[in-house]
Amino acid sequence: MYVSDLALTDFRSYPEVLLALDPGVTAFVGPNGQGKTNLVESLGYLATFSSHRVSADAALVRAGAQRAIIQAKVVRDGRSSLLELEVVAGKANRARFNRSPLPRARDLAGRLRTVLFAPEDLSLVKGDPEGRRRFLDELLVLLSPKLAAVRSDYERVIRQRNALLKSAGTQRRSGTKLDLRTLDVWDDKAAVAGAQLVAARVQLVNALRPHLAHAYTQVSSGQSEARMFYRASVDRAMGSTGRSAAGRPAEPGPEDPEALTDAGVVEARLLEAMAHLRGKEIERGVSMVGPHRDELELYLDDLPAKGYASHGESWSLALGLRLASYELLKADDDWHESSEPVLILDDVFAELDTRRRDRLAELIAPAEQVLITAAVAEDVPEVLEGARVDVMGSVATCVR
Template sequence: MFDEGPSILVGPNGHGKTNLVEALVYLANLRSHRVSTDAPLVRQGCEQAVVRAEILHDSRRLLAELAIVPGKSNKARLNRTPLARPRELIGALKAIAFAPEDLSLVRGEPASRRRYLDELLCSRYPRFAGVRADYERVLKQRNTLLRTAYLAKKTGGRGPGGAEMATLDAWDAHLAEHGAELLSGRLALLEDLTEPVAKAHARIADGRSELTLAYESELGADLTADRDVLTARLAAALAGARAKEVERGTTLVGPHRDDLDLVLGTLPVKGYASHGETWSVALAMRLGAFELLRADGTAPILILDDVFAELDATRRERLAEYAESAPQALITCAVAGDVPERLTGARYDVWEGEVQRVL
């Protein structure tokens, strides 16, 4: 069992440090922070991987277990009781992880930023895991119908008939309903998240430029979190895009195409920020999320996966301050000297998949 405060895991690359923290991240979010599919998470030659953790929260112990089975449905248990869906495990463990891959939050495609919002939203309010799953299910069905219509026109057919259009109308209504609920959750989250992220950035970057966040949607900039209003606007947007969607065979409107704008001062971060500024923004997004969850009364684990070696001295010290203040922090590094001396706590050696406490 890891102690409260910082725990530092030291070991050469490729010996299992990231495997350990990745297991915790997956248990918290049902997704890896490192890869997009489950197959790399399972040892070669094995059919599945099992993550098992005992969680102590408010003097209550929870045993969370998850079997990761690539190509099949994962299985989850809580206190040895099988769960109907793995997503029911979300909320048992709360963790915020920062890793070098998080530069994609700034430099990467919009999907990285949408995932950031949705994972935080589900961690804060686990019911949104179901909302997101419902939206993705409806989107998949609607895209299948649009693809069929597209292929019919491409091969010389007359395109979708009245029955197909009636079916598409029904999927439009479902997409507008579930999409509005997801969008409402994101907008409400962003309203609460903006200040913690801005404060974290000011602390990391010494307040050189103000970081602001803004939600970008094809529905417009004047969005409200009111679900009824969003449902109506999304339904109208889908109707207006119908012809283009049939021509392209895919859904062109909805939360799956939205983005999170990051602005430093008066300039967009993407394309303008220096390497150091990019690190500061990515750090601020994760640390702001950490502070938001902590303000909610939870105690998320702060996971810093092999990042101190990538930072300059100033950012190392700022990040160390956060790690010191966390109820529990797990820090991995290849060389112990990469971690600031001020971070004292339990130390572990990691070698060929074995973790041994040395201090």
């Protein structure tokens, strides 16, 4: 798979741009602030409906414009498809596939697969759990596009459930008699969608684990072993520390980690936990159990990476997560020989020491398509020599 053409209208700093791309390596080169990252960000957004730089879609629309349009021609098995996404600030996005409108923008999910490396990836190791949950969910949507709807439904249900909990808390404090029948309905909805998401995440972590161990060894020259485990909040909700779901024993507990791959089992556990925590949830006005409270734990040998890993080790682990994602997508049987995603490296090489930089370049060089941004051409390792696009003042000019 590769992107042969990219067109942007009112996306970020670009009133309009049209680029023809080839398989292999293409480097977007230019000083900081000229629009290099905007180009690759558009493809990452088209693939995952999420930006690696901002959380709000409004920032993607050029100042003064009402909407931004991303168009990409994607070639797979020698056949090209046109993907179009219209980003409207504050409103639902609209999508078209081969010029035909889609009922929902998320129906475009999975048509383009990308793995994007960026300096922001360091937060996957050092940052809050939310970033690691988002990493899993975005990869899940690339592997199984139907999970985009599950993820969206769960987020909507939790917002509604939190509003009901806050209302119930206000009623309790005022002495009003509570009618919790509506909350019971939203408990059921949260358990159904949440269970599907938890089970999918645990299965994903199981599949990623060997790829991460191998990728980290390749990037770091085998200095230590990278490990990952899914810690489900439902395991802790009943007052038991339990075990790390999908692998790592923690404090002794009765939980069976493998059961968390069964959505039916997880649903029952979530309902039980919500009933157990209802008093506390009404008091606090928030949902205290579910995939929005879960954690992806990263370890180097037996120590948690967050707080113990050095800067270099953290970078290697972050790169390992992205390389593991690439290998998992590449090995996806549902896509057969065309599953290889587009690799995007946004100003990564300038952040790495020489050894990690050269090792990463060697690992990604055989990929079908690699898109790189760099402030100067010298930041691109020689093994990744290829086409170059000079970017200056939001004008992109192909050099070779």
